[in-house]
Amino acid sequence: MAEAVATATPQKREYWRWTEYNWRDESLDWRGARVISVGIDVGSVSSQAVILCDGKLFAYSSLRTGSNSPTSAQRALDAALEKTEVPREKIHYIVATGYGRVNIPIAHKAITEIACHARGANFIYGPTVRTVLDMGGQDCKAIRCDEKGKVTNFLMNDKCAAGTGRGMEVMADLLQVPIEEVGPASLAVDEEPPPVSSTCVVFAKSEVLSLLRLGWPRERVLAAFCSAMAHRTVELLMRIGVEREFAITGGIAKNVGIVQRVKRELGIEALKPKIDPQIAGALGAALFAKALYEKEQKQ
């Protein structure tokens, strides 16, 4: 279903590099749609664009964020449009979100990623979701929301790479394990090792190197790192309180090594996503775009 739209062929293997992709629902005909709304989430590490036809998920893309937000937003939108034959001018409304949201000329409006993630999680996981853990590229957010996906409270760490996707990329690169394989590899241990004790990713790198020197296999080292990361994330969640149902969004929602450990430590299940959880932010933005467009039409 997913297809790589831009796979780099670097000289040296870049283990952190995840596959960029786009997708469309072949069964949906956009021509009959009353409202075509778009959400673009320009994050610090990845950018997603989501296209909705009357509030139904039609197409999306996920790419690596480039050095500037306008171009990254445009590239993400182009990638999402690629398989759809939707002309650009047929789009009624665009909402931008994420780290780069304020600097996106093609968007009609910018909305915070907290609001968008809660709204997107409500769509992906259904109205029973009350706690959303968004694990992004350079931040981690614990969000509480109501049955409509409206934010009631949140906490975030955006100061420190520990507990973020970027931290995971650094570790994948150091251990030379492709980022998509980190999760399964970290679970391939007979017994859970003690977690890495350094909080800081820079210090954790030295610690991990010394574990390798002690003869630890890579799987065990990854287990120790994932366990520390999960623990840190659970601490953030506990500060805000976890109300069921619980769901995880963002790129790390795809890492089973983290998801399993967070669930284990919290002692509750996480809802299983029916849709790619990494697009939650852009999806929420596209839902807001639809609502905003309809409001404008009424006036």
Add this chain to the structure above:
Amino acid sequence: MITAGIDCGARTVKALVLQDGTVLGKGAALTGFDQQAAITQAFQSALQQASLGHSQIQHITATGIGHNAVSFAQSQITEVSADAKAAVFLFPTARTVLDVGAEEGRAIRCEADGRVKDFAVNEKCAAGAGTFIETMARTLEIKLEEAGALSLKATKVIPMNAQCAVFAESEVVSLIHSGVAKEEIIRAVHESMADRIGAMARRVGIEREVVLVGGVGRDQGFIRSLSEELGFALLVPEDPEYAGALGAALMAAERAQGG
């Protein structure tokens, strides 16, 4: 009375031989993979410089994160106490010591006799330690030793948003790509470090004079940024990285005299 202090830091081991308040010899070695070898190497080169043998040292005190590894030491002292002792010995008017090492930062307030009144330590986050500057220098493809001089050449102060060393690395890369001069980037690195060390100093309360020790005390760019942050000049000893070893050697002398 001849004593020695050995400071086993995260990055380097420093050894210092002291006779009645006069430094006879100093030696350092990278901690690397073999801490024991580094301890021996640092201590031997300090002894060699002092033209003394191990048996002539009356008391050896170890400090630093790896102080337990110095099996031949008679006693230990915490890094915080060693820093305070050394600072007051070097500058009698010192009341606050800032120690910025490779993987730790400390702010210490002390009495006129070198006793510690209050202190704060950051050992959790690379953003408040020398590693931060080192990582950014590597990203900028400049030598760490060049960072200071380069920073002093900067004519503009540009802001740096990231605090985390991992995030700052990405930020530095994008600054390079957008054509910002290297001296301005390294200046921004120094400014953001100074901001954090300054904040830590204010947490324990700043009392003048303020002494800067630790390996980062060799970085002129950081010294400028930190003194601007604090609003006054700092006292920096000639070999700031030996402060811990000096404090340990001073403690060794007190302990040897005390019996």
